[in-house]
Amino acid sequence: MFYRRAGIRHTTYRQERQLWPLPFDRFLVGLVAVLLIAAPFVVDRLYLVAYLLPWLIWSSAALGLNLLMGGAGQIHLGYGAVMAIGAYTSVHLIRFGTPFELAMLAGGLASAAIGSIFGFAALRVKSLYLAMATIAMQYIVDFVITHVPGISGGGMASVEVPPVRFLGILIEGDLRTYFMALAVCAVVTLFMLNVGRTAFGRALAAVREKDYAAEIIGIDTFKYKLLAFWSSSFIGGVIGCVLVVCYLRSVSPEQFHLDLSVQLLAMVIVGGLGSVLGSFFGAGLILFAPIVFNNLIGAGADRLGISIGADLRAHLPLMLYGALIVAFLVVEPLGLAKIYDNVRNYFLVWPFRHARR
């Protein structure tokens, strides 16, 4: 009743093309924004540091990958390497005394530069072969980082992040790191929401659908594929920097292996290709499912007194997590965003069952 499409009329093109034409949608977005900003003062510290903060960071990374996969239709299984490049570049620059703002951007630029080299492979091959090419490049970047002591930090292979200042404010402690991550996430989200409405976004969509057809109508696929890799890698580099400064506080090569790339891929796909909201949902699911399963099984074993072998108890969360991914893909291939969409459509016509179109 209050969530309806009926009765909402626009009088200008500008009004019609806004991101959220329905007032209730705007209310929801505002509510979420207020909740996120108020979170540090309302929720327990555990939830802030262990749940919200990584969720924001991983969602931003998923958004960056979604630009490439959902927007331009290119498969990228090496996003972890892209984030690694950004993280290492920015941390080394910070240690040399560069201001944090510049280091963050420099990390993004370095990632973008090397990421677009990955993109050259995309010009030759598609889908599965592109996936393999990006995996190969992930391994190559891993190798370079581990074998150049100057990058990886020598014997201990762990580079500590010195305290940084953003616009004069010292970024440390739970509150400020959270707001830093929230700010970056907000910027990336705004970008992703609007990119589909720009000429760049439309060109990417054309390339995604059928690139030779796009070529025929005059879109330079060479340029746009490379640009897609460039911008997606830039976002990845910046997020890599935020990840190590706000959350991990030290960089080491093991954090950016193929596992991270596959995790981000899972977030994007389970969330829904091309959907901004889907990236957030997917990130939440993939990040928290193992933790939730772990706690559930632990509590269940305690309360119900079921004793299962230590091996099985340790492996059950992994098993359930894999089964969850498989089940989601089989049941709803379009991802969590589609499920949200179905729910939203249901409420849009409620209390009726359907609306005549």
Add this chain to the structure above:
Amino acid sequence: MDYWLLGELAITGALVGAMYGLVALGIVLIYKTSGTANFAQGAIAMMGAYFAWAFSSAIGLSVWVGIPIAVVVMFGFGILVERTMLRRMIGQPVIMVIMLTFGLELLLRGAVPGFLGSAVKRLSLGIPQAPVFLGEMLINRAYLVGGGVSALLIVAAIVLFNSRLGIMMRAVSDDQTASWSVGIRVERAIAIAWGLSAVAATFAGVLWGSMQGVDWSLSLLLMKALAIAILGGLDSIPGVLVAGEIVGICESLSTGVLDPIIGGGTRDIVASVIIVVTLLIRPYGLFGHEQIERV
């Protein structure tokens, strides 16, 4: 230049490459018939090795009884996977299926060590320790057996594809709709392909498991296998054999020649570099067929 060392490394590399090729065989079989890449192949190899151990050492039977039982069980498992999971994903973009196989890999990596125990297990094939000497080169007997068996199985697969069943599968890989229209049961062919690839994975798992012990790390065979499959051409079985040899020999030689210069770890990089170079020069692999897209 120590030629004996290079020769030894080359021969060992060729044998090890054949063993990796056995895992790649499964990937190629599946890609040929259903057009999807199976990123769970390593986990299936691990599962096969675990079952071989479970059906032999765990219940006290000889390993030569346990392995055939495991092979049959894994064939059934392959068909089961195809029927429950892959059939629902027909028509979905390839990235979805890739993700599904990643999920399957996690599921297997959790379920198999969870139920069968995560400690490393012994799976002995009774291969004697004494090496075979060719001049000054020492050939590891375990690799000789492993490489020989793998090469034999790959050749068997090539022969199979010339039989009636093989022609049916080739037809399915060529054009599914046309196969349906002439009465070939496409689902059956795909199911058999999955079953056969699980069997190949089991053999590979048993061979590798006998050398390093059976545990979760067998699932890491996947990456090398993918490199070989890409190099040889994802839809070519003879390509698997050739590519396996190339990758195996290159890796082995690089460990001997480049490692002292660079300081280690060039083995994995060689596989990655080979993939990148192949994809830039000959995207469909050495023996693969070009896929033509139409507007």
Add this chain to the structure above:
Amino acid sequence: MSRGRRGAIKPVTTREDDMRLTRRSFVATTAATALTGLRFSMRSAVAADDKVIKFGMPQDFTKIYTFVTAEYSQGARDYFSLVNGRGGVNGYKIDAEVSDHANDLPRAIEAYERLKREGMVLIDPLSTPVARALVSRALEDKINLGTAFSGRSDAADGSVFPYVMPLSPNYWTQAGLIVDFFRQQDKDLTGKKVVLVNIDTPFGKEPIPIFQALAQKLGYSFENFPYTPPGNDQSAIWPQVRRAKPDWVVFWGAGVGQTTALSEAIRNGIPMDRMSSSVWLSESDMDVVGKDAAKGVLKFEPCASGRSPKVVADIIKEVAGKGQGAGPEGKIGTAYYNYGVMMAAIMVEGVRVAFQKNPNGPITGPWLNDGLTAITDFTAEGLLPAMTVTKEDHQGGGKGRIARWDGTKFVPQTDWFSANQDVVWTEIKKSAEAFKAAGK
């Protein structure tokens, strides 16, 4: 319309309807599970008068450290059960919270924050990447971070890492000790050749500076052959090792890297009694390689092995005997099990000394830290070499011994000794200085 088997026309539900039904119930179940699961994370902090000391042990059971974690955790938990069964320490029971972080940093950090909220005073992640990620948090929150044999080798320097407690000989000490054993066996290492076959990760590369420094000092030539992780394919390494004609071979890997290294070495004809490993070699590895085939191989032992040390015998009698063991009885007394018992014993000794120093002190991280850094001459009734931890030396003295596999068990070849600590501490200081300079 679809025709049923006898030609009757059945009403049809479209596939979409079926899917939606399944979809709906599936999504509903998932949401319900998620909410219940999140609620279970909200366990309230333990009340202060609960007379419990909490240790957090989130470890990697399913990813890279699978080969050691199950047995290590079993050993630690059995020791805690033993202590609790005897009434605890000063009436306080030890509560060890075990869970799986699968070497995944968000999970590990979540476990750390959750356990911190529940009042834990010590955390033992048994994983190098996780320990490194938690170092800055532990130092800030003043919670003791136990890094048994893993983590940062330079954390032995307590002045730079006040809350990081290795409490065990680090990799540099192990390397120094192994080289000294070689020297003892050969009387003089000048002109000999020592080869290191290591996994090509930071863990594997860690002892290299020590080996090189000692090569300068003792006059042997050193060569190293790294293999790619995880180490299941070392086919190209051992022919090169064979050609190098080493006098001594040290193999530095973990899990599958160790078993493959031994199998390859045997097949390449390298004599087993000239090969030594770090701490990461156990009876199950020997089982996989072949108990008789690997006879003679050496390893570094930080604590006594087998079921004869008094503590282990007590556990068999009082814990496993009453059916309260945390795992299969057959694993009691294996190498990794005893490592778990060793670390648990040191932690409990830390608690005991803390009570001695501050009997009424509130149970906090700094309180336990005072106790841990004051442990003197602790041997856990014969399980360990006499260990003394101070505020500057968190390693505990760096003593160990070399043991040899005789076909059925590991037999110690020397007494507890410590060697080359001067070289080791130079490295520790160098690395700790770099950390201090970079950080604050």
